[in-house]
Amino acid sequence: MNTAKFSLIAIAIGAAVLAFAHWFKVDYLYFASYTILQFIVLATAWNILGGYCGYVNFGSAAFFAMGAYSSVFMHKFYPLPIPVLILIAATVSGIAGFGMGYLTLRLRGSFFAIATLALAVVLQTLVVNWEYVGGSRGAYIIRPENVEFAGITINYIEYLFALMLTLAVLALVTARVIERSQLGFGFATIRDDELAAEACGVPTLRLKLIATTLSGAFMGMAGAPFPYYIGYLQPSSAFGLEYAVNSIAMPMIGGTTSWVGPLVGAILLGSAQQYATVTISSAVNLLIVGLMLVAFVIIAPNGLIGLVQERLRAWRKP
Amino acid sequence: MSALLHVDNITKRFGGFVALDGVELMVKPGERLGLIGPNGSGKSTLVNCICGTLQNEGGSVRFDGQVMDGLAAHQRTHRGISRSFQLPRPFHSMNLVDNLRIPLLYTVHARLGPLRSTGDLDARCLELLEMVGLAKKAKQMPRDLTQVEMRKLELARAMAAEPKLLIADESMAGLSHSEIEDILSLLVQLNERGITVILIEHIMSAVMSFSQRLAVLVSGKKIADGKPEDVVRDPEVVRAYIGQ
Numbered sequence: 001m002n003t004a005k006f007s008l009i010a011i012a013i014g015a016a017v018l019a020f021a022h023w024f025k026v027d028y029l030y031f032a033s034y035t036i037l038q039f040i041v042l043a044t045a046w047n048i049l050g051g052y053c054g055y056v057n058f059g060s061a062a063f064f065a066m067g068a069y070s071s072v073f074m075h076k077f078y079p080l081p082i083p084v085l086i087l088i089a090a091t092v093s094g095i096a097g098f099g100m101g102y103l104t105l106r107l108r109g110s111f112f113a114i115a116t117l118a119l120a121v122v123l124q125t126l127v128v129n130w131e132y133v134g135g136s137r138g139a140y141i142i143r144p145e146n147v148e149f150a151g152i153t154i155n156y157i158e159y160l161f162a163l164m165l166t167l168a169v170l171a172l173v174t175a176r177v178i179e180r181s182q183l184g185f186g187f188a189t190i191r192d193d194e195l196a197a198e199a200c201g202v203p204t205l206r207l208k209l210i211a212t213t214l215s216g217a218f219m220g221m222a223g224a225p226f227p228y229y230i231g232y233l234q235p236s237s238a239f240g241l242e243y244a245v246n247s248i249a250m251p252m253i254g255g256t257t258s259w260v261g262p263l264v265g266a267i268l269l270g271s272a273q274q275y276a277t278v279t280i281s282s283a284v285n286l287l288i289v290g291l292m293l294v295a296f297v298i299i300a301p302n303g304l305i306g307l308v309q310e311r312l313r314a315w316r317k318p
Numbered sequence: 319m320s321a322l323l324h325v326d327n328i329t330k331r332f333g334g335f336v337a338l339d340g341v342e343l344m345v346k347p348g349e350r351l352g353l354i355g356p357n358g359s360g361k362s363t364l365v366n367c368i369c370g371t372l373q374n375e376g377g378s379v380r381f382d383g384q385v386m387d388g389l390a391a392h393q394r395t396h397r398g399i400s401r402s403f404q405l406p407r408p409f410h411s412m413n414l415v416d417n418l419r420i421p422l423l424y425t426v427h428a429r430l431g432p433l434r435s436t437g438d439l440d441a442r443c444l445e446l447l448e449m450v451g452l453a454k455k456a457k458q459m460p461r462d463l464t465q466v467e468m469r470k471l472e473l474a475r476a477m478a479a480e481p482k483l484l485i486a487d488e489s490m491a492g493l494s495h496s497e498i499e500d501i502l503s504l505l506v507q508l509n510e511r512g513i514t515v516i517l518i519e520h521i522m523s524a525v526m527s528f529s530q531r532l533a534v535l536v537s538g539k540k541i542a543d544g545k546p547e548d549v550v551r552d553p554e555v556v557r558a559y560i561g562q
Contacts, residue, residue: 182423189409189420195371196407198391199400201425201479205390257411 003180007173014169018162030161034229036270037164038222042243043250043262044171045218049211050248051256052184054191059100059116060247062123063093063216065238067223072133072233075141082163082225089224090217097216101209108194124239138234141227160225171218175259178214187211219247242286246270249289253296255303264304320383322347322514323368323399323483328377330363330538337363339538340377345483345516350509352529352546353518356558360538361518362404365487369401370394382482395421396428400481404488406468408460414471415456418443421479429480443478450474450504466497473504477513484508485516490524498524526550534558 001009021029042060049055067089074085104115128136147159154162178184186207189197194204227233246269254265269292273285300307325343329336337360345351355361366372368379370391379386386394400421409417422439447453450470455462463471469489476484486505490498502524509515519525525532525546532546536558542549549555 182427185412185416185420185423188411192409192411193407195391196403196409197420198371199369199395199403200421200475201392201395201428202420203390203392203424 003173003177006176007169010169010173014165018165021161022158027157030157031229032274034157034161034164035274036266037161037168038226039246039250039266039270040168040263041164041171041222042219042247043254043266044168044175044259045215045222046247047251047256047259047262048175048178048187048218049208049215051251051261052178052187052191053208053211055105055208055211056113056248057116057215058113058244058248059118059120060219061239061241061243062116062120063097063219064223064226064243065123065127065235066093066096067220068226068233068238069127069133069223070220071224071227072139072141075227076132076139082160082228086163086167086221086224089220093220093223094213094217096220097212097214098209100216101212105205105208105212120239120244124235127235127239134233136235138232138237139227140232143228143231156228160229163225164222167218167221171221172259172263174214174218175262179259183207183210242289245286245289249293251303253292253303255305255307257302258305261303261305268304321345321380322349322382323516324380325364325368326378326380328364328367328374328379330360330367330372330374337538338367338374341535341538341540343533343540343543345514347482347514348509348512349514350506350528350530351514351516352525352532353516353535354520354522354525354532355535358537359535361535362487363538364535365401365485365516365518368394368485369399392424395425395479395481398480398482399485400476400479400483401485402469402472402476402487402489404491406460406472408463408468408471408475410460413457413459414447414452414463415440415443417460417471418446418475418478421475425479446474446478449477449507451500466493466500469493469501470504473501473508477508481513483514483516485518487518488520489517490519490521502528522550 021033042064046057046060049057070089070092071085074080074088100116100119104112107115127133133139143156145156146153147156186202189200189202190204190207197204230237250265250269251262253269254263255261269289272288276284276288296303321344323345325341327340327342328338329340330338341364353361363372367374370386370389370393374387381397381399384397409420419439422442444453444456447456450473452467452470452474460468460471473486473489490501493501498521505515505517505528517525517528529546531544532549533540534542534549534555541558542552542555
């Protein structure tokens with residue numbers, strides 16, 4: 001399937017989801033689905049660096065928070081429509097991703113992972129001490145009830161949901177385009193063997209910088225509408241452990257070598273967490289992630305997609 | 319004829335250990351050079367300095383009239399230096415065709431521009447696999463290959479970059495006699511197509527039958543360079559290999 005066809009199908013599915021949610025008209029459905037969509041973007045963004053290139057980033061929360069706090073900053077400094085804020089967040093987090101890549105990509109394996117974790121801690125400390133964006137007390141964002149769009153009044157939650165849906169479609173299409181391009185082949189060689197990649201003419205450092213920039217930018221985009229969604233943003237929620245853990249766990253559970261993996265993982269894990277939040281407590285969310293991760297590492301180390309591919313291969317080879 | 323590769327007085331240290339100490343080496347276009355030396359003599363370090371995996375501290379490497387110092391490995395590959403690794407390093411998550419696709423996409427395209435369509439790329443990959451006798455396994459993964467097939471894949475991948483100079487780093491270690499013959503005839507075949515080959519090897523029969531010239535490294539220094547039959551009779555070389 002070519003990219004244009006795939007994009008059209010993705011947009012059609014997105015529109016169908018939007019129409020379905022509109023037809024249901026339950027605010028909670030928007031809230032819950034928004035979170036799942038946000039995790040689809042985060043997981044897909046993580047996978048561009050972690051899955052395709054094999055560089056594990058523990059600092060997803062930092063990029064997400066950077067997006068969220070760039071929105072808070074702009075909200076106070078010069079309020080702009082959210083789509084513009086998303087672009088600003090993408091730029092800020094993309095530059096931060098590039099910078100992080102430049103400073104840390106000479107590190108490999110666990111050293112790189114530790115460096116990304118350190119980045120999250122440093123940024124959180126900065127934000128906690130930055131009064132303008134609320135410091136440790138956090139910042140309130142009063143979101144409007146409705147938004148006017150081309151003469152139509154749209155419920156704000158529905159608007160945020162539609163934006164996140166668009167971002168999810170964009171992230172998935174981008175990931176799929178990368179996967180099938182020269183860039184995707186290059187990323188895979190970095191994951192498999194960097195020394196051999198260089199010997200084959202792959203400019204590994206440049207490719208890794210592209211990956212950290214893209215990955216960071218998408219994470220920032222996922223964070224940009226977050227203050228409007230939640231209404232009150234404090235450092236501990238923006239830099240929450242659940243973002244770092246979920247953006248790693250979701251691709252791992254779904255499968256890291258294809259764009260489908262993070263999508264499946266985010267839907268599966270995200271839905272389970274939403275279900276647990278309303279039936280038990282949101283406190284069990286991380287427990288669910290932990291248990292599922294342990295189960296998948298044992299049963300399907302290559303994720304659900306890997307498991308299905310293996311079964312198919314075994315079935316074809318009698 | 320001017321040299322294709324000129325290694326000019328290069329040095330490389332690892333902390334206090336001097337791995338290469340003022341090594342001088344010239345390779346003419348189309349030549350078949352054998353590089354030998356006991357374990358730890360600096361052969362692989364020299365290869366790494368030529369290919370850009372390591373950067374030399376003193377001296378310089380010139381290739382095809384250009385200074386290579388400071389260039390990254392991939393930039394040197396783009397300029398026509400290709401290598402195979404001592405231990406095969408295939409891309410594990412890709413099948414054989416895709417393994418060969420990488421140098422085509424990243425090196426041949428970089429040099430000639432994106433001229434080839436996907437169909438052309440596939441055809442070229444298959445042609446290369448055919449050359450090393452792996453065409454039947456084109457869609458298989460590297461883990462399905464035997465040791466000798468892995469070495470052949472390694473050579474095919476180095477060849478896919480369309481190099482002017484191929485450095486084969488111990489591509490025969492651990493192989494049986496007939497397998498060595500296989501790899502040797504492959505290397506000769508490549509040389510006949512105009513590619514300059516540097517062969518680094520411990521197996522003397524292979525080096526002797528392949529090389530037009532032989533260079534010997536011992537403790538980071540070149541102690542001999544000349545016709546293979548003369549070099550192996552050189553008293554200093556005999557002393558280095560056998561002892562006194």
